[in-house]
Amino acid sequence: MSEEAKYYTKQPGILTGALVGGMVTAPLIALMYLADILAGLPFIPFDVFDWLARNLPGDVIRFGINLMIDYVITPLELGETSSVAKTLEHIQGIGIVFGIGVITGAVMYKLFTLFQIRQVYVVGGGIGLLIGVMMAAISQSVNFTATADPTLQVLWILFVFIVLGGSLSWIYSDLTTVHPTPAKTEEDQRLQLINRRQFLVRIGGATATITVMGAGLGTIIREQEEQDAPVQRSTLTVADLPADLPNMSADVTPAPGTRPEYTPLDDHYRIDISSRPPVIDGESYRLRVYGLVEQEREISLRELQENYEPVNRYVTMSCISNRIGGDLISTTLWTGVPLHLLLDDWQVKPEATYLKITSADSFDEYVSIDLIRQDPRIMLTYAWDGVPLKQKHGFPLRIHIPDHYGMKQPKWITDIEAVDYWDEGYWVRRRWSASARVKTTSVIDTVAVDHAFERDGQVYIPIGGIAYSGAKGISKVEIRINSGDWQEAMLREPLSDTTWVIWRYDMPFEPGDMSFEVRTYEGDGTPQIESPAGTFPDGATGIHSVRTRIPQTITPESTDTP
Numbered sequence: 001m002s003e004e005a006k007y008y009t010k011q012p013g014i015l016t017g018a019l020v021g022g023m024v025t026a027p028l029i030a031l032m033y034l035a036d037i038l039a040g041l042p043f044i045p046f047d048v049f050d051w052l053a054r055n056l057p058g059d060v061i062r063f064g065i066n067l068m069i070d071y072v073i074t075p076l077e078l079g080e081t082s083s084v085a086k087t088l089e090h091i092q093g094i095g096i097v098f099g100i101g102v103i104t105g106a107v108m109y110k111l112f113t114l115f116q117i118r119q120v121y122v123v124g125g126g127i128g129l130l131i132g133v134m135m136a137a138i139s140q141s142v143n144f145t146a147t148a149d150p151t152l153q154v155l156w157i158l159f160v161f162i163v164l165g166g167s168l169s170w171i172y173s174d175l176t177t178v179h180p181t182p183a184k185t186e187e188d189q190r191l192q193l194i195n196r197r198q199f200l201v202r203i204g205g206a207t208a209t210i211t212v213m214g215a216g217l218g219t220i221i222r223e224q225e226e227q228d229a230p231v232q233r234s235t236l237t238v239a240d241l242p243a244d245l246p247n248m249s250a251d252v253t254p255a256p257g258t259r260p261e262y263t264p265l266d267d268h269y270r271i272d273i274s275s276r277p278p279v280i281d282g283e284s285y286r287l288r289v290y291g292l293v294e295q296e297r298e299i300s301l302r303e304l305q306e307n308y309e310p311v312n313r314y315v316t317m318s319c320i321s322n323r324i325g326g327d328l329i330s331t332t333l334w335t336g337v338p339l340h341l342l343l344d345d346w347q348v349k350p351e352a353t354y355l356k357i358t359s360a361d362s363f364d365e366y367v368s369i370d371l372i373r374q375d376p377r378i379m380l381t382y383a384w385d386g387v388p389l390k391q392k393h394g395f396p397l398r399i400h401i402p403d404h405y406g407m408k409q410p411k412w413i414t415d416i417e418a419v420d421y422w423d424e425g426y427w428v429r430r431r432w433s434a435s436a437r438v439k440t441t442s443v444i445d446t447v448a449v450d451h452a453f454e455r456d457g458q459v460y461i462p463i464g465g466i467a468y469s470g471a472k473g474i475s476k477v478e479i480r481i482n483s484g485d486w487q488e489a490m491l492r493e494p495l496s497d498t499t500w501v502i503w504r505y506d507m508p509f510e511p512g513d514m515s516f517e518v519r520t521y522e523g524d525g526t527p528q529i530e531s532p533a534g535t536f537p538d539g540a541t542g543i544h545s546v547r548t549r550i551p552q553t554i555t556p557e558s559t560d561t562p
C-alpha cells in the first residue's frame with residue numbers, strides 16, 4: 001500500500017448521506033406544508049401516513065395504535081385520546097417522510113462512492129424522480145383534501161423529489177470536489193475533513209433556516225385562514241330545534257365530576273381514516289343514488305333538508321376502539337331524514353337487500369334494508385348540535401344507525417347504491433366485527449370526595465358516571481365498594497333511548513383506601529358482560545373499577561341535598 005493511498009480523503013459515505021438527506025428533506029417538508037396552505041397542493045407526509053394506514057395489514061395498524069395509546073397518550077396524560085392521536089399521527093407522517101429522505105441520502109452516497117459514479121446529477125435526479133413517481137401515486141390514491149389541479153399536484157410532487165435527489169447530488173459533488181487532490185499527509189487529511197465539516201454546517205444552517213421559516217409562515221397563514229373562515233351554518237336551516245334538553249326536570253342530578261351529559265361539539269371525539277377530513281362543497285354537493293332503484297338520482301343537500309320534516313334525536317356514539325372507561329364516546333343532537341322514508345321515495349327494487357354506502361374518503365359500509373325498515377330511527381344526518389355537520393364530523397351527510405358502533409356509520413356520504421348482496425365494509429375488511437353491535441358498558445367518572453354533603457346527620461360522597469347500551473336501554477346500575485355487596489345506584493332520566501344514562505350513588509362516608517366497581521343491566525334485564533375483553537374485534541367488555549383514597553376527615557359541602 002502506498003503512502004498516498006493511506007491518507008486518501010475519505011469519501012462521503014452512508015453517514016454523511018444520511019445527514020445531508022435529513023438536512024435537505026426538512027426544508028422540503030416545510031415547503032410542501034407551505035404549498036399545501038397557499039396552493040392546495042398535497043402534503044406528502046400525511047398522504048404517506050394515510051396510505052400506510054390503509055394498506056398495512058390491520059394487525060400492524062392495531063399494534064401501532066395500541067402502542068401509541070398505552071405508551072404515549074395514556075402515561076403522559078396528553079389529553080383526549082382521539083385528538084391527541086391525530087396529532088401524533090401527523091408527527092409520525094412527517095417523521096416517516098423525513099426518514100425516507102435520510103435513507104435516500106445514505107443509500108445514494110453509498111452508491112456514488114461504491115460505484116465511483118461520475119454523473120451524480122443524472123443518477124441522483126433519477127432516484128429523486130423514481131421516489132417522486134411513487135409518492136405521486138400514493139398521494140393520488142389517498143388525498144381527498146388537496147384542491148389544486150391534479151396534474152399540477154403530480155408535477156409538484158415530482159419536482160419536490162427531483163429537488164431532493166438533485167440537492168443531494170449537488171452537495172455530494174461539492175463535498176468531493178472541494179479537494180480534488182487526495183490528501184498526502186495526515187495534516188492534509190485533517191484540514192480537508194475540517195473544511196468539509198464547515199461546508200456541511202453552512203448547508204445545515206441554511207436548511208434549518210428555510211425549515212423554520214417555511215413552517216412558521218405556514219402556521220401563521222393557516223391560523224389566519226381559520227379565523228377568517230365563513231361559518232357554513234348560514235346556507236342551511238335546521239328547523240324546530242328543541243329549546244332545552246328533554247330531561248331538564250330529571251330528579252337525579254349528576255355527581256360532580258361526571259362527564260357532561262351533552263358533549264360540547266368541540267369536545268366530541270373524532271375518528272377518521274385520513275389525516276385530514278375530506279373537503280366537500282355544500283352547494284355543489286349531490287348524493288348519488290343508484291343500483292337497484294327504479295331511477296337513479298342525484299340529490300342536493302337542500303332537497304334533503306326542505307323536502308322532509310327534520311327529525312331530531314339525541315344520540316350517544318361510541319367507537320368500537322373505545323376501551324372500558326375510555327373517552328371515544330360522546331353525545332350530541334343529530335338532525336336529519338329517516339332513511340326508510342327515502343327508501344320509499346327512491347323506489348328501491350324489492351330484490352335489493354343492502355345499501356352500499358361510499359364516502360368521499362373512500363370509506364364504505366353496507367346497511368341492511370331490512371334493518372332500515374325495522375328501525376325508523378336510522379337517519380341520514382346533516383346537522384349536529386343544531387348546526388350543519390362540521391367538516392371533520394362528516395359534512396355534508398352522515399348516517400346514524402342506533403345500537404351500532406361508529407365504524408358502521410359513514411361520514412361524508414357521497415354514494416348510496418342499492419345492491420342484492422352483502423360485503424365487508426372498510427373496518428370489517430380489517431377483521432373488525434361485521435355486526436359491530438354496541439357492547440353494553442358502565443363507567444365510573446367520579447368519586448367526588450371534594451363534594452361530600454350531609455343529609456340527616458350522615459355524610460355522603462357522591463359517586464357517578466355513565467352506562468351505555470347502544471339502544472338496548474339501561475334498567476339498572478350497581479356499585480360495589482371494596483368487593484362488598486352490589487348496591488343499586490340512582491338513574492338519571494336520559495336524553496333519549498339512544499344516549500348513555502347518567503347514574504349516581506351517594507356513598508355513606510367511610511375513610512380509607514377504597515375500590516369501586518360498576519356494572520349495569522340492559523332494558524330487558526340482560527346484565528353487561530363482566531368478563532374482560534379488549535376492543536378488538538367486537539368492542540371492549542368488562543367491569544370498570546377505580547381506586548380512591550378517602551381521607552379520615554372531610555368537610556361536607558352543605559347540609560342540603562345536592
Ligand SMILES: Nc1nc2c(c(=O)[nH]1)N[C@H]1C(S)=C(S)[C@@H](COP(=O)(O)O)O[C@H]1N2
Nearest residue numbers: 269270271272273319359363406407410411
Ligand atoms: N367516511 C368515514 N366515515 C367514518 C369514519 C371514517 O374514517 N370515514 N370513521 C368511523 C368511525 S371508526 C367512527 S368511531 C365514527 C366517528 O365519528 P366522529 O369522528 O364524527 O366522532 O365515524 C365513522 N365513520
Ligand SMILES: [Mo]
Nearest residue numbers: 319320406407
Ligand atoms: Mo371507530
